Amino acid sequence: MNVFRPILRPLRPMPFSLARASVCVPPTTTTFKRTIVYLDGLVEEDRATINQPSPEVLKLQEESEKYVDEAWNRLTGEHAATFSLPKDLLLQVFTHKSFRHGVLPYNERLAFYGRRLFSLQVACLVAAHKSDGPTSIAGRDVEALKSKTAQGLLHSRGSIFKIAKESGLLPIIRWAPAQKFDNLMEVNPRTTGLLEVGAQTVYASIGAVAMCHGGAKAEQFIKKVIMAGPFGVTNATE
């Protein structure tokens, strides 16, 4: 033990690499446990870096990439080329936090951001309504924000979930439902969490477009795909 004392704890501070080199003596020449602890760490590091996913996992990933790509094209329609997303980000958009206990990238934060962007867009679109009434400000009437359509778009996920349902995104979403479903289209979305998960995917798509292409393009995405697209909410201001 005393032999190694000066090596482990030098009087003068020395650079880290030098210190490690002096400590890492070959394990065959020593029986002290403390040197083995160091080597354990290095072995773990090596093991972690060479770890490759198995062929089955790779095949599964390829398949889901294909499905997700098709779903995205269905949703965006003619604007698919404008709002294209990288493969891994697209997979993240379609992955819920519950899928495989959150080990894979999931869409929670994208949805959080996308929902706020969407709400702002709806509010701005409604506030752009020209009017000269007693409640108007600067020639625009914000009282339209009280309308049923505007309130529905701002406060409920129903209309957004409808987009996910009609464009066929629901079977593609990777999540872990609490119950087994026979047919995803027949279950009650409100009691099974499908509403939340489906709407979150659409909100996440808005967030992903914004973070990848910028806010201006995300506004275009909301107007062209979410509002006026083939599956979109037709008009925010009735």
Add this chain to the structure above:
Amino acid sequence: MSIRHIGPVNRRLNPSSVSPSMLLPGQPSGTWGAVSRFAVVRAEASQRVYGLHRSIPNRRLYTTCAPSSLRPTSALLFSSELRQQRLTIPSVMSRSNSTVASGVAPFPASEVAKCTALVALHARLELPAEYELTTLARALNSATSKLAGTFPDNSTLSELGNRLLDFYVSEFIVCSYPRLPMEIIKEARWAYCGDDALTSVGRSWGVEHERPRVVKTGKKVEIKKDQDLIDYFGVLKYGSLVFGRVGGLTEYVDRENEDGTKRAVQRYSTAMSDFVRSIIGGLYLHSGREAAKLFIFNHILSRKLDISKLFRFEQPTRELSRLCAREKLAQPISRMIAETGRSSMGAVYIVGVYSGSNLLGSGEGRSISEAETRAAIHALKAWYLYSPNSAPPSSTEETPEAEFQPLFIDPGQVIV
């Protein structure tokens, strides 16, 4: 020193993690190894606001009330000149506020312009000239106020302002710290633009509010009919909760309108925060989104918030272990860096947590487990508070043709 507030340590996952006699020389605590995916916590990062602040020459924090010369004094209010101009509140004012008013008339611009409190507030907030005083008067008129049926209220204005505020604050948090856990994002959002924060902002602007009156039960709330309406435009009006003596106890009592219907009530913090939101909504309508954004950055996001203080880890060592497994880093191992006074009452240990040969974080403590926990917490905070200096998506609103640099998108927080 107690470590109860840090949370329990799960030592089972790393049985060989701390060995007291294991000393590692030479490495100063707090430096980082080659694991570039971790970032050093920047103390100043929470103050950085996309460089937007730098363009504002005269940024101030409004912490005082209006200068006394601008505040309406009682002498001014009760001067004979003003008394002659007093308006009688129309009898419509006391009707129920539950429905959207159809007989709502716009604020009288000429009368509103005479309200000194409004003029002073307009000047104090440095609102642009196109921001009308009638909009300011509307922002002070809550949906529960006595004037809500007579003049337009601020419910839709605050809804619009809320959307703007919520978006820009959330974007600031999410883009400044792309790895923050959702709970911390929501807490930070609440700290910036929650009701309490906005109330203190509104109060610091020197906005006065209608005082709740103490009433006796069985008696109707007395409202002065000839109250100066012009003066009334300048205070925050809302149906406040009032106290009264009921059977020997002090309780909240219902307030009634003149026709006997119950008045809607609102908390002070809700009314005041809605007023602040309405100011932002009005700014958007009068001067556009860029002006509203600048206002939010000046008045809301300029307030200092230390996000690193919001964290509370339940099982930090376990969470760090999961994080390293997910990121395919070597399993984290705690090692003693230095210690003193082991057999004394004032022992201090400094422990570093390592992934392979890279130091992720270090912490000190009175016991080994405390130091180990602190080290794991520091490592996790350094991971979660990573802050790249990139332009947010909303920076492209003005120049849509400009090329946008895609943001760093994090896979999500670690689920333990």
